[in-house]
Amino acid sequence: MDITLMTTKQREPHPTCADRVHSNLKDREEQLRDGELEGLCFDYVAPHSFTDQVEGYWRWQLSYGGPSDELRAFVNENKEIHRLEYWFMDWYDGAHVVLDKKKNARMWNELCIMCEAS
Secondary structure, X not given: OOOOOOOOOXXXXXXXXXXXXXXXXXXXXXXXXXXXXXXXXXXXXXXXXXXXXXXXXXXXXXXXXXXXXXXXXXXXXXXXXXXXXXXXXXXXXXXXXXXXXXXXXXXXXXXXXHHHHO
C-alpha cells in the first residue's frame, strides 16, 4: 500500500497592524494632499463607548472592515484638538500613531475644520 503524505506550504506570517500602520498613514497623507481622501463618516465617540476608553473623541472613519482605518481627534471643551491619532485595525489587531502637529499639519488642519463645524 502506497501512502502519500500531503503537505501544504506554510504561509508567510501575516504582517501585524504595527508593521503596516506607518505605510498606510503615508498613503492616506498622499491621498489627502492629492484631494482624493474621502471618509465614510465623521462622528463623536463618547467616553466609555469601548472597554478602557476614558476619553471621548471625534472620529473620521476612512475605511471599514478588515482592514479599517480612522483618524481620532481628542478635543478640549472649546473643540480644540489636543491630540490626533491615526489608527489602523485588522481583525483583532490594531495599532496607532500619535500625529505631530507640524509634521502632519495637513491632517491636523483638516480635522480642526471638521471639529469646528460639528
